[in-house]
Amino acid sequence: MTGDQPREIAVLGGGLAGLSLVLQLLDHGVKARITVVEPRHTYTDDRTWCFWDTEDHPFRHLIADRWPTWRVHDGTRAHRCTGTCAYARLSAGDVYAHALARIARAPNVHLWRGTRVQRLDGRRVQTDAGTLAADLVYDGRPPRLPETASGTRLLQQFVGRRIRSDRDVFDTSACELMDFRLPQRHGIAFLYVLPHSPREALVEATVFAATRLPAGRLDGLLDDALAQRLPSGVETLGSERGAIPMVPNLGERASGPGVIPIGTRAGAPRGSTGYAFLPIQRHSRALAARAARGTPGPVRMRGRITDWLDRVFLARLIARPDAAPDDFGRLFAGVPADRLVRFLMERGGPLDHLAVMTALPTGAFLRHAAAVSLPRALRPHPRQRAPVADADPDSPVPRS
Numbered sequence: 001m002t003g004d005q006p007r008e009i010a011v012l013g014g015g016l017a018g019l020s021l022v023l024q025l026l027d028h029g030v031k032a033r034i035t036v037v038e039p040r041h042t043y044t045d046d047r048t049w050c051f052w053d054t055e056d057h058p059f060r061h062l063i064a065d066r067w068p069t070w071r072v073h074d075g076t077r078a079h080r081c082t083g084t085c086a087y088a089r090l091s092a093g094d095v096y097a098h099a100l101a102r103i104a105r106a107p108n109v110h111l112w113r114g115t116r117v118q119r120l121d122g123r124r125v126q127t128d129a130g131t132l133a134a135d136l137v138y139d140g141r142p143p144r145l146p147e148t149a150s151g152t153r154l155l156q157q158f159v160g161r162r163i164r165s166d167r168d169v170f171d172t173s174a175c176e177l178m179d180f181r182l183p184q185r186h187g188i189a190f191l192y193v194l195p196h197s198p199r200e201a202l203v204e205a206t207v208f209a210a211t212r213l214p215a216g217r218l219d220g221l222l223d224d225a226l227a228q229r230l231p232s233g234v235e236t237l238g239s240e241r242g243a244i245p246m247v248p249n250l251g252e253r254a255s256g257p258g259v260i261p262i263g264t265r266a267g268a269p270r271g272s273t274g275y276a277f278l279p280i281q282r283h284s285r286a287l288a289a290r291a292a293r294g295t296p297g298p299v300r301m302r303g304r305i306t307d308w309l310d311r312v313f314l315a316r317l318i319a320r321p322d323a324a325p326d327d328f329g330r331l332f333a334g335v336p337a338d339r340l341v342r343f344l345m346e347r348g349g350p351l352d353h354l355a356v357m358t359a360l361p362t363g364a365f366l367r368h369a370a371a372v373s374l375p376r377a378l379r380p381h382p383r384q385r386a387p388v389a390d391a392d393p394d395s396p397v398p399r400s
């Protein structure tokens with residue numbers, strides 16, 4: 001079905017989701033006037049995006065590092081995995097620069113920097129620089145998250161430092177995804193190390209916890225870990241920090257007709273891992289395709305089976321945080337690397353899902369699975385079809 005393309009589009013928030021969507025709208029030939037409302041005056045290199053390099057997207061050519069091998073230390077043993085797709089790193093600074101340059105060349109896109117949305121009244125966007133009346137609103141403002149998580153959610157909190165050593169200390173052939181040799185008393189804690197060169201790396205301390213940790217606790221964890229691993233001659237080049245919600249099916253419903261949530265607000269961070277970069281790319285592409293056809297509307301962030309598996313994994317992490325190092329160790333040791341990567345990047349098929357489920361302690365997995373209601377796709381005699389399209393349906397993607 002095709003219809004009329006929208007004429008006036010407002011994108012609230014020029015973060016990853018807002019900028020990715022604008023590039024997709026341009027690539028899909030959407031001619032509407034597009035206004036992006038963004039409080040920042042200037043963009044800085046404020047974060048690092050990592051994911052497995054499984055597919056194409058508008059920022060792929062900017063990937064700065066690729067590691068064909070990754071390591072996980074479960075506290076007792078180290079596991080080393082090599083897959084077909086490398087683990088990839090993108091600098092936010094490069095992503096922003098590329099998107100802003102394209103926006104500057106597009107006569108129909110206007111970026112209102114230094115402007116904050118104050119209120120959304122239907123499709124009327126009230127900002128501190130005036131009111132915008134749009135046919136279509138994509139809302140990428142950060143969602144409000146409770147300070148204390150309820151029994152079904154965690155907060156992934158991390159602080160990272162870009163450091164330089166005066167000696168060769170990093171093995172650039174592999175990155176360290178999770179090293180659980182950190183004190184586990186504040187939550188599920190691990191170190192994450194992305195080496196750019198033998199002397200430079202991003203080193204992050206991450207904790208999955210139900211509550212927000214007091215300021216300084218993560219820094220303390222990171223300080224201690226750095227002091228143990230790199231006793232002297234270390235210079236800090238920069239830092240980043242964040243808190244990513246680990247909530248199954250976080251996505252907000254559209255607040256009204258013609259208002260479509262995007263990014264974190266639409267549930268991009270995966271409930272059991274927090275990975276959001278590739279889901280945002282797929283979601284943006286699917287939303288833009290709908291707008292270009294003249295049938296703009298919401299798109300589910302991911303399939304129902306993935307949502308269900310996330311609930312089960314999250315239930316396990318919440319119920320048995322002490323078992324997390326061993327659970328992750330089993331996954332990385334027991335599931336063939338390519339299968340696990342497809343599962344983690346939401347590109348898995350039934351055999352990949354099965355391999356992941358059977359790598360975990362079966363009794364525990366079944367207990368948590370029984371406590372989480374089945375996705376509609378698995379229930380007998382579904383009565384209703386999903387009202388929205390899927391950005392990433394559960395069917396596996398064709399693989400070469």
Ligand SMILES: Cc1cc2nc3c(=O)[nH]c(=O)nc-3n(C[C@H](O)[C@H](O)[C@H](O)COP(=O)(O)OP(=O)(O)OC[C@H]3O[C@@H](n4cnc5c(N)ncnc54)[C@H](O)[C@@H]3O)c2cc1C
Nearest residue numbers: 013014015016017047049050116117242263264275276277
């Ligand atoms: C430090 C950090 C590292 C991350 N690393 C990874 C990673 O390695 N891999 C991965 O998959 N995911 C990662 N994530 C998770 C996720 O990919 C990012 O959070 C991503 O930026 C989410 O995109 P977004 O557009 O939803 O949010 P953002 O990029 O945060 O964009 C939200 C935008 O809304 C704007 N805004 C706020 N208030 C208003 C307002 N009132 N009016 C208008 N605009 C407003 C903000 O200025 C911002 O530009 C990371 C997150 C953080 C914080």
